[in-house]
């Protein structure tokens with residue numbers, strides 16, 4: 001990033017994007033022929049007025065402007081800093097890091113310090129370090145926990161190292177989970193993640209968990225055979241996927257949705273990650289030209305995962321049900337976040353978010369709602385207040401598109417320019433980012 005910035009200099013000029021169609025993702029409307037004026041790191045005005053003298057002009061005629069995108073579920077440490085240019089080139093201005101090692105977390109903190117000092121330009125970051133899990137050989141203390149006291153110590157440690165929130169793993173024992181929730185509330189530290197096997201989605205919602213990732217535990221809770229299936233799990237037996245599919249009860253889903261709404265629990269379905277087991281044998285996955293941006297070591301790992309995938313047919317049924325459940329939750333008023341779980345197999349940094357938007361639309365969200373889940377909803381989730389979106393006073397993080405994303409969600413990756421913290425990445429700059437990302441992937 002530093003090389004790219006060297007040519008930009010220190011001062012950000014006033015930028016006027018003229019004659020552009022502004023997309024209001026919340027109201028699901030467009031406003032034609034607007035001038036969006038950016039001064040420093042903020043949007044100064046959105047109007048039909050002419051641009052002031054000396055501004056850098058960007059011709060927005062025939063183009064559509066959306067707020068910058070967030071990927072709300074990533075694991076950056078695994079794929080390295082080269083992925084930042086891929087995120088940027090894809091219009092992604094913010095990331096939520098869900099789990100990384102302590103040394104990786106230190107690197108992310110350093111990146112954040114460079115962002116804050118203006119030494120570099122890149123996506124903003126909210127981050128945690130290791131997820132909190134049940135204690136075992138692979139997960140020792142402090143982040144492997146057995147009881148409430150351990151869990152409180154783990155939360156305190158996260159606070160000490162500067163984590164923005166805490167991630168919950170899938171096998172945190174019940175007493176530890178409840179202790180963790182209490183300590184997080186005391187410290188005012190948000191917690192998000194899985195639904196541990198010992199608890200139900202309604203219970204984690206009651207405990208104040210801010211978001212549930214991957215729709216974890218939801219299909220079990222929506223099954224009319226829930227208690228029988230929980231008994232199977234208690235005895236260490238596998239839960240038959242066909243039973244989950246056959247016993248899905250929309251009324252139970254509606255009750256759960258009401259619960260989430262009441263407690264302000266958000267869902268980050270990570271449909272891109274969930275698609276992989278269902279599509280593992282689909283050759284389109286391996287022929288994807290975007291794979292040239294993925295380091296070869298990672299590509300090989302993904303191929304091995306795909307070859308090892310069994311039970312593609314049941315996984316497909318499960319995925320279809322996950323899509324249906326996502327649509328149902330959204331229609332019932334549950335807040336949705338767009339996240340991908342990159343670099344889970346075939347979740348390519350940056351591109352995966354555009355895949356997620358398409359999948360959210362396939363799940364039944366309107367294109368505007370899908371875009372909202374990747375733009376202003378993440379800002380709201382993170383507690384940021386108005387103005388959000390494309391409005392005077394909002395941060396100058398914008399993506400200029402060649403087509404209307406409300407008419408066709410496929411238009412979100414037809415990117416003409418990206419504005420990040422007031423800096424403009426025009427098509428030529430984006431081309432350089434693409435080239436460098438491809439070259440970096442080749443070298444690994």
Ligand SMILES: [Zn+2]
Nearest residue numbers: 073075098341
């Ligand atoms: Zn994850």
